Amino acid sequence: MPENKANNYFETIITREGYSMKAVLERQTLDVLIQIIGGDVPHYGVVMTIDNAGHTTVTSLPSRPGHVHQEQVLINPVAKAIAPVLQGNAVIVSGMHVNNITPNQMKAALGMANELGERLATWLTDHPSQQPEVNFAK
Template sequence: MPEHTFTVTRSGYTMQAKLRRENQDVLIELTGGDVPHYGVVTAVSLHQPLQTIALPSRPGHHHQEGVLTERVATVIAPVLQSNAFIVGGLHVNRISKQQLAVAGAMAQALGEQIRDYLATHPRTRIEEEFS
């Protein structure tokens, strides 16, 4: 399936979201900064509250990008046709207070771009058959 990429750049760094779809399910990779990586996953479903898992980033610490993946999840939830997984990791070397302060707004803007795309590009459900 084709991948769609959305980007936002502010305060000297870029955050991006790559969106892929299988049937009506959505996979989003939310990465950026100087060291893109995968450290958290947020699951969004029509039938249960969102859930986030944060993996260890270094001894005694866990990845903090859940605040960003959850922001995107909250924005896109009203237009989801099925499930979504948002996998994220963003690291800006020696991040400044200003750069940290705009991260939430950047995730919000990406969520809005994705929401608008999903709302205008719905998928017809491929029905599953069971034995």
């Protein structure tokens, strides 16, 4: 059966206060991988997993000596929005850096993350996947 890319991939972007934040979702069967990236230096700094029971685990990677990335603040609203509509597990990876960020840009980031989470949840609801037949060794 050919892959239906429309049901396995989604990308959306929001621009406010002079910078953009993008969400990229790729699905493998019932599981999703989501990237929340943007700003002047997109990267991977924080990883969150959500299992099919809704439990989360977060890993913040080093950003510079003595510091770790802080993008969990962006992942949390996304996770909250998508958790009720997940069919399987999710991995969310985020990294955003805006050079010389202003207070208004920082304030906009949370609203942007909330909106991305809502868009992702809507897409997941509108594009459900089907459980494939899975067989295990005996």
